[in-house]
Amino acid sequence: MNELIDTKPDINVKETEYKRLLGYPSDFELEGRSRELADWARQWYSKNGKPWIYAVQTDKIGTSNENLTICNVELTSKILRNQFAEAGTHSAMLALVSAGKECEEKAHQLWLEGKPDEYFFLEVYGSAVVEHLVTTTGFRFCDWAEKNDMTVLPHYSPGYPGWKVEDQEKILQLILQNKTRDLPGKIHLFETGMLKPKKSMLALFGITKQVNKVRNLRELIPCESCSLSSCQYRRIPYKNPRRQIEDIRRLQFSNNEPLNGKAVGKSVLTQDAKYSVSQKTLQKWSGERLQLNILNDSSIEAKFRYEGITCSNMGRKLEFDYNIKLGSQTGGYKITGLYCNPSKGDDGYKYMCEYIKDPETFLNNIENEKPLFGRPFNDVLNWERQFSPEGCYCNSESRNHKWGLAFEVLHYTLAQRENKSLKKTA
Known part of the structure; x- marks a missing residue:
């Protein structure tokens, strides 16, 4: 197998894998709205998605140096170099897979339409x-x-x-230099x-x-990280930890109650x-992602949970x-404290590009940015910021966008509570 091109690959994503990425446990049964959305996404992509696979083989592998070299290009991974050396690797497949641009463009459109x-x-x-x-590309390599x-090692990226x-x-x-045909x-x-x-x-x-x-080297057997249950070449069981997203709704009281119960x-x-x-x-986000705590001095502590996905x-x-x-309300809800951190x-x-490049600077940027600090909370409505709905936190524009979402959810919630209090006094 010197080269592989597939413009109509299998896209029958396993339900268990989709649920895992959605954050549900493997035994959770999708129903109601979540079932409807999952089926819709699958059907939309089946009709509109244009996935493709490209891979090319090279035998120019070197492991004599501290790092792995392919076609005389040094790669900065000792882990990969050691794996290749321990397995006596003589060849490699360079693969590029894509779900296509259609999914990304449609998702962007849905965000603009207010359909989170x-x-x-x-x-x-x-x-x-x-x-x-x-996964299926790896299966095809295993089959060949x-x-x-021969045998194939687990993929690494x-x-x-x-x-x-x-x-x-x-x-x-390396792919572009070794390919003999155009990418799909x-x-x-x-x-x-x-x-x-x-x-x-x-x-x-x-x-x-x-x-x-x-x-003899269990960590080099690809089966443990491969979810293809029907694979005839499986040597050991598939393992993939699944973690359920914390449901913060159980921690909340109603965000529709008047402030401190006072008009x-x-x-x-x-x-x-x-x-x-x-x-x-x-x-929706006010009810599901926001926690409020009204203190004795009428000041407010709020926590908003942002949920997203990395770009890469x-x-x-x-x-x-x-x-x-x-x-307090009488002081115009002046912003007295701002802090953002990864959820417990x-x-x-840790999979965002800027974190991988420089973890300390990345986390410091997130921690130290405090937009509109010291300003009346109503100023959030006039805060000009660039629209940047990407899930990552790698640039200031995307981080400001998320602060804006947190501010707007809290502003909406407090405004609704004020409105309810006013109606009580009318």
């Missing part, structure tokens, strides 16, 4: 397609290798632990290492004739304000908590 649920389910399904393409008395994301460019250039679709690589279409992935599969070496004389916040997202979305690394799920402190137990942020 549809946006999320389609975004996640696009990521599931990419994972499925990598088995028939030729730039941005994985121990491999700098900057090597995305090296892998892409357009691909662009940004300086951050992110691919466009973002639902795309570069992967490297090692190949070895020394089958016994791989059998107020006038509204401090603009009623019927124009927000960047729809009222339906604000109402197959759309890893991530969660951040936005902690906002406001002064979530590690999705």
Whole structure:
């Protein structure tokens, strides 16, 4: 197998894998709205998606140096170098898979239309397609290798632990230099290492004739990270940890109650304000993602949970908590405290390009940015910021966009409570 091109690959994503990426446990049964959205995303992609696979083989492998070299290009991964050396790897498949641009464009349209649920389910399904393409591509390599008395190592990609994301460019250039036919679709690589279409992935599969070496090294057997249950070449069971997203609704009281149970004389916040997202979305997020605590001095502590997915690394799920402190209503809800941090137990942020490049600077940027600090909370309505709905936190524009969402949900919630208090005094 010197080259593989497929413009109509199998896209039958397993339900269990889709649920895993959505954050549900494997035994959870989708029903109601979630079932409707999952089926819609699958059907939409089946009709409109244009996935493709490209792979090319090279035998120019070197493991004598500290790092692995392919076609005399040095890759910055000792982990990969050691795996290739231990397995006696003599060849490799350079693979590029993509779910196509259609999914990304439709998801962007859904966001602009104020449909965050549809946006999320389609975004996640696009990521599931990419994972499925990598898995089935690996199966095809296994099938070919088995028939030729060889075996294939688990795929590894730039941005994985121990491999700098900057090597995305090296892998892409190696593919472009070794290909004998055109790629099935357009691909662009940004300086951050992110691919466009973002639902795309570069992967490297090692190949070895020394089958016994791989059998004796469990971590080099690809089956443990492969979800293809029907594979006839499976040697050990598939393992993939599944973590359920924390349901914060059980921690909340109703966000529709008047402030401190007290009626107020006038509204401090603009009623019927124009927000960047729809009222339906604000109402939903107010009930599901926002926690409020009214203190004895009438000041406010709020926590908003942002849920998204990374732009690269197959759309890893991530969660951040936005902690906002406001002064009392009589003081115009002055912003007195702002703090953003990854949610407890979530590690999705570790797969973002800027974190991989410089973890300390990345987290410091998130922690130190405090937009509108010291200003009356109503000023959030006049805060000019760039529209940037990407899930990642790699640039200030996308981080400001998320602060804006947190502010707007809280503003909407407080304005509704003020309105309810005013009606009680009318």
